[in-house]
Amino acid sequence: MSLAYYPGCTLKTRARNLEKPAVASMEALGFKLDEVPRWNCCGAVYSLADDDLIHRVAPVRNLIRVKKQGKTELVTLCAFCLNTLKRANLLMKEDVEKRDTLNDFIDEGIDYSGEVKVVHLLEVLRDDIGWEALSQKVKLPLRELKAAPYYGCTLLRPREVAIDDVEDPTILREFLKALGASPVDFPESTRCCGSYQVISSPDDIAEYARPILNSALSHGAEAMVLTCPLCDYNLGQGQKELAKKQSGFREMPLLYFTQLLALALGLGPQVCHFELNHGSPESLLKEKNLLSQSRSVQPIGG
Amino acid sequence: MSTKKKSKNPAKTAVKEKRQIAAKLTPIYIMGKRYEVPEGLTIMKAMEYAGYILIRGCGCRGGTCGACGTVYRKPGDYKLQVALACQKTVEPDMYIAQIPFFPANRALYDFAGLTAAPEEVFKLYPEMFRCVACNSCTKACPQGIEVMDAISALKQGNIAGAAQLSFDCIQCGLCTSRCFGELAQYHMFQLARRIYGARIVPRAEHLAEMVKAVNEGKYDRFLDELKRAKEDELKKLYQEREVEPMTAGEDWKPKDTRYL
Numbered sequence: 001m002s003l004a005y006y007p008g009c010t011l012k013t014r015a016r017n018l019e020k021p022a023v024a025s026m027e028a029l030g031f032k033l034d035e036v037p038r039w040n041c042c043g044a045v046y047s048l049a050d051d052d053l054i055h056r057v058a059p060v061r062n063l064i065r066v067k068k069q070g071k072t073e074l075v076t077l078c079a080f081c082l083n084t085l086k087r088a089n090l091l092m093k094e095d096v097e098k099r100d101t102l103n104d105f106i107d108e109g110i111d112y113s114g115e116v117k118v119v120h121l122l123e124v125l126r127d128d129i130g131w132e133a134l135s136q137k138v139k140l141p142l143r144e145l146k147a148a149p150y151y152g153c154t155l156l157r158p159r160e161v162a163i164d165d166v167e168d169p170t171i172l173r174e175f176l177k178a179l180g181a182s183p184v185d186f187p188e189s190t191r192c193c194g195s196y197q198v199i200s201s202p203d204d205i206a207e208y209a210r211p212i213l214n215s216a217l218s219h220g221a222e223a224m225v226l227t228c229p230l231c232d233y234n235l236g237q238g239q240k241e242l243a244k245k246q247s248g249f250r251e252m253p254l255l256y257f258t259q260l261l262a263l264a265l266g267l268g269p270q271v272c273h274f275e276l277n278h279g280s281p282e283s284l285l286k287e288k289n290l291l292s293q294s295r296s297v298q299p300i301g302g
Numbered sequence: 303m304s305t306k307k308k309s310k311n312p313a314k315t316a317v318k319e320k321r322q323i324a325a326k327l328t329p330i331y332i333m334g335k336r337y338e339v340p341e342g343l344t345i346m347k348a349m350e351y352a353g354y355i356l357i358r359g360c361g362c363r364g365g366t367c368g369a370c371g372t373v374y375r376k377p378g379d380y381k382l383q384v385a386l387a388c389q390k391t392v393e394p395d396m397y398i399a400q401i402p403f404f405p406a407n408r409a410l411y412d413f414a415g416l417t418a419a420p421e422e423v424f425k426l427y428p429e430m431f432r433c434v435a436c437n438s439c440t441k442a443c444p445q446g447i448e449v450m451d452a453i454s455a456l457k458q459g460n461i462a463g464a465a466q467l468s469f470d471c472i473q474c475g476l477c478t479s480r481c482f483g484e485l486a487q488y489h490m491f492q493l494a495r496r497i498y499g500a501r502i503v504p505r506a507e508h509l510a511e512m513v514k515a516v517n518e519g520k521y522d523r524f525l526d527e528l529k530r531a532k533e534d535e536l537k538k539l540y541q542e543r544e545v546e547p548m549t550a551g552e553d554w555k556p557k558d559t560r561y562l
Contacts (some may be wrong), residue, residue, distance in 0.1 A: 013420050013459040040435040040454040054482065058435035107437070 003124070004071035004116075005033035006062060008081040009041055015078070015229035017273035022077050022121060023260035024271040029129065029137060033075065036065050042081040043088065045196060051249025053101060059088035060102050064112045073117045075124055075256065079228035083154035086118040086161040095250050120155065122171050122227070122257070131178040139266030141180025145288050147260070148184040148221035149173055150212065150232045153192050172225060175257060179264035188215035193234040206245065213252055222284055223253040225260065232256070236278025253281030263290050318481050331397040345372055345387040345398055357404025363388045368472030371444065371479075374398045384444050404475035404506035406486035409493070418501040420459030427490045430456055432483030439477035439487055445470045447476045449487055456490060464491060524561060 003026075023033050039062050047055040062085060066074045076082040090115040092099050093114025099114045103111045119127075125134055149172030156162045156169055164171040169190065176183040194208030212235065217223055226232050232254055242249045259281075269291045274282050285291050327338040332352055339348040346360060361367035370387035374396045387400060409426035416422055424430070430453060439449035448467055455463035466489035477487045515521075531539065544556045553562070 007458075009454075009457045009459075038448075038451055038454075040450065041431075041433065041457055043434075044431070054434050054436065058433075061435050105436075204382075 001030060001211045002032045002034045003075045004066050004069055004073060005035050006039055006042070006074055006081060006085065007035060007078045008076070008078040010229040011078055014276065015162045015232065015256075018077055018229060018232075018256040018258055019277040021256070021267070021272045024267050025258060025261045025265050026121075026167065027195055028265050029134075030147075031124070033038070034069075034071075036062060036069055036074070038065055041085040044080070046087045053098060053105075056088050056091060056098075057100060057106055060092060060112060061106055063092070063114075063116050063118075064106065064108045064110060066116045067110065067112060068108075072115065073119060075119055075121055077121050077227075079120070079152060079154040080230055082118065082120045082163070083161060086156075089114050089116065089118050090160060120227070122155075122175060123163050125175060125178075125261075126171055131174050134175075135178040135180070138179055138264045140264055140290060142176070142260060142264050142288070142290060143180050145181040145256070145260075145285075145290065146184050146220055146222045147176055147225045148186050148216040148219065148223070149176060149182050149189060149225050150192045150216070150231065150235075152226075152228050153190070153195065155189060155227060165179075170183060172227075172257065176225065176260070179260055181260065181264075184216065184219050184221040186215045186219040186221065188212045193231040194229075194238070195230060195234070198234055198237075204209065205234055205238045207238075207243035209235050210242060213239055213242070215229035217250075217252065223255050223279075223281060225255055225257050229256055232278060239279065251279045252285050253277065253279040255281050266292075268292065328392060328394045330392050330395070333399055334397070339392055341392070343392055345374075345385065345390050345392060346370055348392045349387070349398075349400075352532070360388070361398055365389045366472060368474035369402055371401045371404075371474035371476045372398060373401060373476070373479075382442075383440050386444050386472075386474070389444075401474075401476060401479055404479045406475060406478045406489060408486065408489040411493075413496060416497060416501075418454075418461060418497050420461065423456060423461065423490070423493060423497070426493065427486070429483065429485055430490060431456070434482055435487060436482050438480040438482060439485075442476040442480040444474060444476060445472060447471055452491060452494075453485065453487060456494060460501050461494050461497050464494040465502075468495065521561070 007019055026033050033228050041058050042062060043058040045055075046059075063074070066248055074085065076085060091114075092102065092112055099113055106112075142221075151169050151172065155171075156164065156166050162169075173185065175181040188211055191212055192208070193212065198205045198208065213224075224235065226235070236254055239249070239251045243251055254277060257278075259274070262271050263269070263285070265274060269282075269285075274285075282291065328341045329336055329338055330348060331337070332349060332354070338350040339351045343351060346356065346363065350356065353474070359370050361369035365386055365388060368386075372385050372387040372390070374383050374385065374425050375381075376383070376393065376397070377395050387398075394466070394498070411426055415539055433453050435450060435454075437450045439453070440447070440451075443449050447470055452464045452467035455461075455467060471488055471491050473488045473492065478485065481487065528539075544558065546554055546556075
């Protein structure tokens, strides 16, 4: 089965370790992630100024390309892309006046009114495949891996675009359970990593990361599980700063959820690009015997 | 009567008619001033007809140098049109302004030290991330390049893609003149094509081998034979040489393989 797929710019450069294992895993599960033809930047940040329509053009143009592709659902991997695309989609669905202005300006030959459903890959795993079916495909259960699911902001806020319960999300916990890991709940799992604030105040990066990492560590986490390249950057750079400032501070391996998916499906470390990760996760994964080479996987439904 | 008159001096009549056709004038506006210029002239020739002496912004006059970027509007059409002045013929009532040069910062770099890593391009041209995907650049390109797609390719680290999409770029700068995000697209593409050519396209390994063979004297004997040949003999050799057919595949070889 082919799914329209929006990668996002960072996944093609710095965050190839988020994309590559996802594409391989979905193929192993019987789904082809089919890139939207001629996709452009998602807009990066959803502008909060109500009349700032020029910054809605990029996400809406992508959604029009999905419609042109003949698809009705769009899968994203990056939490930030999900957020900008989904919010722009809501605008096109609900605000007739702005929709007309945008359609006229974008000038792609067809009009768009929010027909495409924007989803995150975690939702495909939960709603289309199901945790039970996913767990049956696991070849290498992530036993004894104490992983802290970190949501950050953009999967859950604002409420209208949340992929799960805003206050008490469980989707990453359920995902980790299906892979056989031991999810570690911690109260800071939805606290902001600093987002783009670190560009204007780079010195604050460690202070944004500190409470999140400390909380996960004190609850017994061995690794943190992420969905967003910006969270990865901020927490990764933040903990490097903390290690310099604070004697005894130990850097924590940061992993993308897709890397754990690929390992659990038996696809091996070669699709995971761990060389791009923060906190050198390989020694931990080796210790847990999770870095064995690939094995064949039976696709779901065939 | 008229027939008689015509047959009397047909050549003169024809010349007269031709002159009348050539004199048909069309109104255009150059920088807001109305001129009547002969139909069928290019914008560039029309400007010269109107009295402008062009010493800049008129490079090759053949559509390849990118020096004569021009914008124009026509009455009743809200859209700005673009053209190369040396290629586009005048249309009635067009309002013309030339943009022979558009200020755009070009990054300084030591090419020898550049790799094909996308981050190097990001560092040299960080403004690329100001692109809002408005597509005005694409609409402004007289070469029909998908400028916005090429910028997207660069942002995605796809230098080869940007180089290929921008292959027809003549660096006129009209994309840059229309950019909401202040990008200098044409300079970025030039860098992409340089990196693509020097760092990404596979080297022609067989070329080095061939140069080595030449230097080692593999062809000396054959060249000496040619040098000694009489004129008739040379002509015969030339006329009877085996030519690779147009439809030859990659594995085509001549019957005589002595020179391979």
